[in-house]
Amino acid sequence: MNEILNLNINEMAQTEFDCSCGRHHNFEIHDLAVGPGAIQKLPEFAAPFKDGQILMVYDNNTFKAAGKQARDLLTDAGFNIKELYFDRGSDILIPDESVVGRILQEIEADTKLIIAVGGGSLNDSCKYVTCRTKMPYMIVGTAPSMDGYVSDGAPLMSAGRKISYPAHLAYAVICDTDIMKLAPQELIQAGFGDVVGKITALTDWDLSVKVTGEYRCETTVELVRRALNKCFEKSDQLPQRDGDAINALIEALILTGVAMALVRVSRPASGAEHMLSHYWEMDYIARGLNPIHHGTQVGTATPVIARFFEKLSDILPEGTGQLCPPHEEIEKLLRDAGAPVTPKDIGISKELFHASLMEGYKVRPRYSVLKFAMDNGRLEQIADEITTEIYG
Secondary structure, three states, X not given: OOHHHHOOHHHOOOEEEEOOOOOEEEEOOOEEEEEOOHHHHHHHHHHHHOOOEEEEEEEHHHHHHHHHHHHHHHHHOOOEEEEEEEOOOOOOOOOOHHHHHHHHHHOOOOEEEEEEEEOHHHXXXXXXXXXXXXXXXXXXXXXXXXXXXXXXXXXXXXXXXXXXXXXXXXXXXXXXXXXXXXXXXXXXXXXXXXXXXXXXXXXXXXXXXXXXXXXXXXXXXXXXXXXXXXXXXXXXXXXXXXXXXXXXXHHXXXXXXXXXXXXXXXXXXXXXXXXXXXXXXXXXXXXXXXXXXXXXXXXXXXXXHHHHHHHOOOOOOOOOHHHOOOHHHXXXXXXXXXXXXXXXXXXOOHHHHHHXXXXXXXXXXXXXXXXHHHHOOOHHHHHHHHHHHHXX
């Protein structure tokens, strides 16, 4: 039981085991390579699809980071490559209907595989398309900016709303640490913010177990906690791009994805802090603005949710409050890693912030501390208090 806790990342592909939680888990990713020089594995991983066309998808930034190298590796090895290049200039690529539709348009009768080269937006878009077309896809990661490389969900924008669609796991995942450690500092900060968000996500999961009886797998909780501890031990070295710190960050993001894949739900990684982030993102996009990086938003939302647990400590189920450290401790983690600390720091207005506290629980049908506060008649009071504490 729980064998996965004894494996390193590159041993986890195709893992299958009976878990102490009572369920049988399997991690269906066929190939996984994380480490320096991992991109060299691409021709080997893609070999089963060499008799057809491979559609490679990247944007102007990810092409420079790894796309050209990935394309040349496959072209030199004799693969039939078709390219889809999104030139977004300095704007953030929004994974919406236009991006998904564009990918669908490029699929041909002999397309056997899609390879996404990039991070969250391209990964989620290709993941969604290939799930609906029953086609395999691979992801070549370019930045340690989010935890979705090995998850089976696809958060996309649809008609102005952020919706997490069920999708499928990648056939193969390549995260070359030599490439990812060169990512812009803002993407490293975003990845760290996404990791910090697991603190309140795990606490939210515990709350739901005790209030609603929701299933929880302690093996996946332990997998995530080990990764967080390792990452936080070195996180103050992230501003200097210390190699060990970057590698620990990448490992934390990947292992959180593994945890999600094992339980087939994003609970190990996503709670009320993600609801606030999605609320802010939808507001920005509705106003025609570039949203802040997802992980950066999640990071600043995490100490906010920690404040909720603190203010509800008198009525929380036994043991839940102790799982979440004080908000000051979380803020210090962010500050020491060079990441933004509060929503105010990233330009979230006081009005938007307060609205997100009041309405964030509506973003997705998942029980959280926001819903707990509402059910107990204290949501508005706490929202007012926290808004005043942060914004004055």
